[in-house]
Structures are given as C-alpha cells and as structure tokens.
Amino acid sequence: MVRRGITGAPPRTRRLTRPAARLASDSGPSERPGVDAASRRLVLTAGKDRLSVVTDTDIVPSGSVLVTGAGGFIGGSLVRELRQRGVGRVRAVDIKPLDAWYQRVPDTEQRVLDLADLKACQEAVEGIDLVFNLAADMGGMGFIEANKALCMLSVLINTHLLMASRQAGVQRYFFSSSACVYAADRQVSPDVTALTEGDAYPAMPEDGYGWEKLFSERMCRHFQEDFGLHTRVARYHNVYGPLGTYEGGREKAPAAICRKVIQAQLDGSGAIEIWGDGEQTRSFTYIDDCLEGTLRLMDSDISEPLNVGSSESVTIDQLVDIVEAIAGVRLERHYRLDAPQGVRGRNSDNTMIKRLLDWEPTHPLEGGLRATYEWIASEMGLRASASV
Structure with missing residues (x-):
C-alpha cells in the first residue's frame, strides 16, 4: 500500500557509528531541553511525615533512593532527574553492563544486577528508603508481539523486588505499569473513548506484556x-523523548518514525515504511511529563493505579506529518498491513490524575517530537534542518 507525496531528499550523509541511545558523562548532570535549572531552589522545611522536601517548582524525594532499570530510557532519565533535583543518595541498578547503559549519571551508585533473582533484589534494596521499579523486558509493538514469554518473565523482577523491599523495611515502592493493561475490547476503533483507570477490568490486556x-x-x-x-502504580502511555531507543526493535512509534524520516534523507530514498494503514491512534507522553507524574504520584497517598499519559491523540499518519514538517520533507509512504499494529486506538483519560494530583501532562506533541528528532538526527549523523 503506497501513498505518494512530494519527495525532498537532501544530499546523502555518512551515518555515524555511535551506540544507539546512549549517553556517558563524566561531568555534572546536564539539563534536557526545556528544563530551567535556575528555578530549583529548596524550601528549607519539610514535614517529618513526608517522603520528600518541597521546592518552589519540584518534588525532591528525601532518603536513599533505588532506581531499577536505570540503564534504560525512563530509568536513566529518572536517575538524572533525581540528581538534578538535589537527591543525595541514588542507587542505580540494571542488568546490562555499564557500558551499555543509555545514561550513566555522575555521583550515583551504579550496580549491575539480575533482579529476576531474589538475592540480587535483597542486595539492591539494602539501606534503601524509596524504590522506583522501572526494570522490565519491553519494547515497541514488534518486540512485545514476538517475545511474549520474555515479557512475562519480568514478573520475577517485581515479585522478588516486592519481597525484598518488605524484608528490608522500604518505606515506599513505585511500579511502572503500562497502558497495555487495558482491555482490548475497549480499543477496537481509532476514535476510541479515552481510557479510564477502571477500563482495565474485566481483564483482557495485551497478551504477554500486558498480562x-x-x-x-x-x-x-x-x-x-x-x-x-506502601505502593504506587503508574500506567505509562507511550513515553518518548531524547536519549531513548530509536533502533534495534525495542523502539516505539515516535522514535521509529523520527529514525525512518532521517534515514530516508540519509539514503536518498524519499520513502518510509509505516506499520499498519496509518489510521490507528495513540497518545504519546514526553519524558519530562513522565518523570513529573512519577514523582508526584510517589509523593502522594494514592495507592490505586493512575494513568500517566498525554491526552493528545493522533493517528500514526498525523505523527508522520508532524515529523515530516519538523524535518522539512515530504516522503512517499509504504504501508505494511501485515506488520504488528497493536490495538486500533488508545488514549489516556486524565480525569482522575487531575482530580487527585491537580496535574496532567503539559508538553505538546510537536515540541517533544522536535527535541526527539533533533537528538536522533544528531546520533545518526544528520544535521537537523528543523523548520521554525
């Protein structure tokens, strides 16, 4: 299935051979686009019953913090955010070798552990007050469709980490869930009604990963x-942003589309492949909103699962339109109708998070995609020529 557009193919550029989505730094924590470091001023008092101190703009967890999955996109970004907010002791844990971590944040304790093992979990939580569990085997739709058993084995991580946290006297435990828990029969149309937290039951989640x-x-x-x-659960909706996976099969739609648009310019093909017919709908959550929602939920007294996701729904074709506009190109689209597509439509209903936390994600999709596109373009060796 092909739709033709006006092709604008710039001169070919050699692709750099740097690792995908990885940042190693020996300097102090750097700011992401849109983060104002000057606004982070601590208020000196904090209630003794709170697990955080309050700043004029931010929640800053107090005590010792464990972040699992810290070698991945969201986990690594959370470690960096905690350090930027002034958290003193952060232990970062991942199964990957250190040189394969997406980010390695200075002044943090970094350990390589297989958290599917109970003893490794006990080592990870020793002396820890707060646990953020972001460890899991996961990826985009192609990955989770082809690796259902592998995705389900992540149950060992959360189970053993809960057991170890209970034994160690951890004060609070955060689990990163997913919009994939929602019942498939509520997501059969592109114009899907936004999903409320109650729509996970009766249970019919994404096979494997969602279960x-x-x-x-x-x-x-x-x-x-x-x-x-004390446990907290966030249902993330398609988190994306700079420093995330953009190739190799684990990437999600925003990064994949950015990569394909960039690659079409690098190889001069003037065309990209899209999985499905382009009419399936999703909402996509920028990493900064994900982190803010995570910290607000962890600091709250809300134990029920909450959506942490943008309510800005777009079709995949509209997603491509935005990335093409950022790149200043129009490409021919080849639609793979036999490729994994997931549910027909999915969007986040933010009624509950607005009511309980007086907050919802605020970053518009175009701005987040621009930052993501420019970072991936830099990684791939293409000087971003974003339109203003």
Missing part, C-alpha cells in the same frame, strides 16, 4: 493490603 503488568499491579496492591508496604 505481566496487570498481575504485577495486583501484587503491589496485595503487598500493601497484607504487609503494609
């Missing part, structure tokens, strides 16, 4: 009810 996330949500609930371990 693991839903089961792990229940584990968090019952560890709080039965053992008094």
